[in-house]
Amino acid sequence: MSEATSFGGDYENDLIIEQIEIGPMQNFTYIVGCKSTREVVVVDPAWDIEQLVGHINERDYKLTGALVTHYHPDHIGGSYGGNQIPGLAELMALNPVRVYAHKEEAAGVLKVTGIEKSDLAEVSSGEKLKVGDVEVEFLHTPGHTPGSHCFRIKKTLVSGDTLFINGCGRCDLPGSSSEDMYHSMQKLNGLPDDTLLLPGHNYAHVPNATMGETKKTNVHLRVDSMKTWKMFMGD
Numbered sequence: 001m002s003e004a005t006s007f008g009g010d011y012e013n014d015l016i017i018e019q020i021e022i023g024p025m026q027n028f029t030y031i032v033g034c035k036s037t038r039e040v041v042v043v044d045p046a047w048d049i050e051q052l053v054g055h056i057n058e059r060d061y062k063l064t065g066a067l068v069t070h071y072h073p074d075h076i077g078g079s080y081g082g083n084q085i086p087g088l089a090e091l092m093a094l095n096p097v098r099v100y101a102h103k104e105e106a107a108g109v110l111k112v113t114g115i116e117k118s119d120l121a122e123v124s125s126g127e128k129l130k131v132g133d134v135e136v137e138f139l140h141t142p143g144h145t146p147g148s149h150c151f152r153i154k155k156t157l158v159s160g161d162t163l164f165i166n167g168c169g170r171c172d173l174p175g176s177s178s179e180d181m182y183h184s185m186q187k188l189n190g191l192p193d194d195t196l197l198l199p200g201h202n203y204a205h206v207p208n209a210t211m212g213e214t215k216k217t218n219v220h221l222r223v224d225s226m227k228t229w230k231m232f233m234g235d
């Protein structure tokens with residue numbers, strides 16, 4: 001687990017956003033919350049749950065939820081290539097909280113992690129979650145998986161495996177849809193340029209970038225017709 005990088009201070013006074021690189025696949029987990037109430041949620045807890053919970057306790061945060069960008073085990077734990085990745089199940093044992101996933105992702109989350117259905121809150125696009133005084137908006141962005149979604153928190157976007165700084169999530173996996181990904185790119189392209197993009201993996205030369213910078217350099221956001229997209233993606 002890396003040192004946490006904080007953004008809240010630069011972006012909004014009451015906002016906590018910490019980016020932490022975790023595990024061997026360059027995953028980013030995020031802690032999102034409210035400075036005045038100390039309430040936080042964790043985005044995509046996996047790999048090193050004990051250290052993550054230790055970090056949350058050390059900072060005197062109160063963990064009230066876990067947000068799932070999508071159901072792949074490198075983000076939320078579960079069986080992967082014969083290995084068992086720690087994730088939501090271990091979090092629930094240490095610090096039980098409500099888990100928020102898009103409704104189309106719920107079955108996958110339950111299957112890979114084995115958490116109880118009663119612990120899972122199924123959300124839809126446009127719904128909002130209050131974490132203390134901070135509001136998180138869910139934005140459905142299918143493509144990498146059917147129930148992938150991003151989180152908009154003030155002027156930031158936590159994008160999971162939908163949008164990376166230099167690319168987008170794979171669309172050749174079971175359940176992926178390249179056509180859906182095209183529409184999701186169009187949707188994200190409409191976000192204001194001063195939005196800070198916080199991706200699900202540390203795959204680029206920088207760990208985060210503004211949407212303005214990303215729109216200029218990320219070809220996936222620049223394709224403006226389905227026909228070109230299909231050629232570009234090799235469909």
Ligand SMILES: [Zn+2]
Nearest residue numbers: 070072144161
């Ligand atoms: Zn993924």
